[in-house]
Amino acid sequence: MSHAELVCPAGTPAALRTAVDAGADAVYCGFQNATNARNFPGLNFTPDELAVAVLYAHGKGTKVLLALNTYPPAGKFDLWRQAADLGARLGVDAFIVADMGVADYIARAHPQARLHLSVQAAASTPEAIRYYCAHFGVKRVVLPRILTIPEIRQIRKEIPCEIETFIFGNHGLMVEGRCSLTNYLTGQSTNMDGVCSPASDVEYVRDADGAMSSRLAGFTIDRFGPDEMAGYPTICKGRYTAPHRPEEYYAFEEPVSLNLSRLLPELIGAGVHAFKIEGRQRSKSYVRGVVAAFRQAVDDIRAGHAANIADLLALTEGQKQTQGAFETKKWR
Amino acid sequence: MSTRIRTIPPGSGVVSRLACTMVQPILSRVVRRIAAQHPSLFARLGPHQGTDFLIDPVDLPFALHLRPDPQALLFRAVPRDAAPQAGAVIRGRFLLLLELVDSEEDGDAAFFSRDLEVSGDTEAVVRLRNALDDVEGSIAEETAAMFGPPGRAILGHLRRTYSRDPIRT
Numbered sequence: 473m474s475h476a477e478l479v480c481p482a483g484t485p486a487a488l489r490t491a492v493d494a495g496a497d498a499v500y501c502g503f504q505n506a507t508n509a510r511n512f513p514g515l516n517f518t519p520d521e522l523a524v525a526v527l528y529a530h531g532k533g534t535k536v537l538l539a540l541n542t543y544p545p546a547g548k549f550d551l552w553r554q555a556a557d558l559g560a561r562l563g564v565d566a567f568i569v570a571d572m573g574v575a576d577y578i579a580r581a582h583p584q585a586r587l588h589l590s591v592q593a594a595a596s597t598p599e600a601i602r603y604y605c606a607h608f609g610v611k612r613v614v615l616p617r618i619l620t621i622p623e624i625r626q627i628r629k630e631i632p633c634e635i636e637t638f639i640f641g642n643h644g645l646m647v648e649g650r651c652s653l654t655n656y657l658t659g660q661s662t663n664m665d666g667v668c669s670p671a672s673d674v675e676y677v678r679d680a681d682g683a684m685s686s687r688l689a690g691f692t693i694d695r696f697g698p699d700e701m702a703g704y705p706t707i708c709k710g711r712y713t714a715p716h717r718p719e720e721y722y723a724f725e726e727p728v729s730l731n732l733s734r735l736l737p738e739l740i741g742a743g744v745h746a747f748k749i750e751g752r753q754r755s756k757s758y759v760r761g762v763v764a765a766f767r768q769a770v771d772d773i774r775a776g777h778a779a780n781i782a783d784l785l786a787l788t789e790g791q792k793q794t795q796g797a798f799e800t801k802k803w804r
Numbered sequence: 805m806s807t808r809i810r811t812i813p814p815g816s817g818v819v820s821r822l823a824c825t826m827v828q829p830i831l832s833r834v835v836r837r838i839a840a841q842h843p844s845l846f847a848r849l850g851p852h853q854g855t856d857f858l859i860d861p862v863d864l865p866f867a868l869h870l871r872p873d874p875q876a877l878l879f880r881a882v883p884r885d886a887a888p889q890a891g892a893v894i895r896g897r898f899l900l901l902l903e904l905v906d907s908e909e910d911g912d913a914a915f916f917s918r919d920l921e922v923s924g925d926t927e928a929v930v931r932l933r934n935a936l937d938d939v940e941g942s943i944a945e946e947t948a949a950m951f952g953p954p955g956r957a958i959l960g961h962l963r964r965t966y967s968r969d970p971i972r973t
Binding site for chain 1: 809848849850904907908909910911912913915916917918921922923925926927929930931932933934935937938939940
């Protein structure tokens, strides 16, 4: 049986302490700049805050993983270099990277550092993963959410590093690290600026009938009826019309969250080393509830019992959940 | 399943103005105390320290006007018909808003379920949410403690009422 490490999100120092206290084995977080893929306003850590957070986490036996998982634009590499140096100085336990240049810099400047390959790298084949392992010493890959469990089991046999999979939270199926939908409307890059649907470009409008429209950069991307659950204001989860589809429909994805609580034993059996909970942008309430639920579930499984996972539906996007491609590629 | 905020009550007239007058001394004291206890909150607000927020508890007879400027802090009750032009509006039932301030409820989940509405400057709302979420401890309990045993008793009653509320579950 694999170790089944629980890797949990923290958008603020208070959320990090909440995750640690709720039983996280590791917590991932980022600085307040474009070096990470959740560069949201008011979120993330100053260097001083991260220093205190690392001490707190280590004091409780929890690892801190620093997300440097965006792609430096030409001429701006210094920001990523400084973040890596700072993380190394503060004693983070691993760096989560996507860009080969960032991986190469850390491997050379901080050879003792542990590298995890972010889902933003979109490495989903043994050939790609082995390349990162061979050239940068990557010790763990975070797999994209597009693989079935049999495929994960097969990949595990063909790579020399650990596997981490998402088990709960946002269900993004676009080719991560290569999705440019936000750029088209806002001019900001998910992959280089760290912002998908930047809040400064988002607007919600309540209509007279109680419906709500969500707009991005002035474009309406969805309209939720008075009796409908809402979703995030991302282009990939909007509803559109097309010449062949006059009725509005989800052209890319639906607002729904991943929840693999029922598949944990199979994932452990497939050799998954670590389970990731998405949601650095979510509240302490979310972190407390989701981390505690999965801590209990993983502990139950490791003790040989059936997992009794708490109902997390209220925390899911649109109050809908799926096992996505992990169950079957025909999930939609 | 139905959304929770069907209509926005008027919040105007004599009752509203009287209620505003009654709660204002409490609000002023509360906001000064929170600012003194949690100065780091302002850093996360960044450029939105000067933004006017209208926090609208739809089940109370008034709205709340917040400008979180540490140099000129403003938190006042206003009748809805006299509310200022706000940069951002946050609307929901009072107890939900209280639970969100204390991170006992998740803001995204309340948005998904349509219990929470936001309009205006979304970045300002996100910054305020993240600033409050980084506060350790309970702002509601700190506030209640300012008023001694009666304050704590009222908070306890409100929370029990909220936890039994069939709309919430």
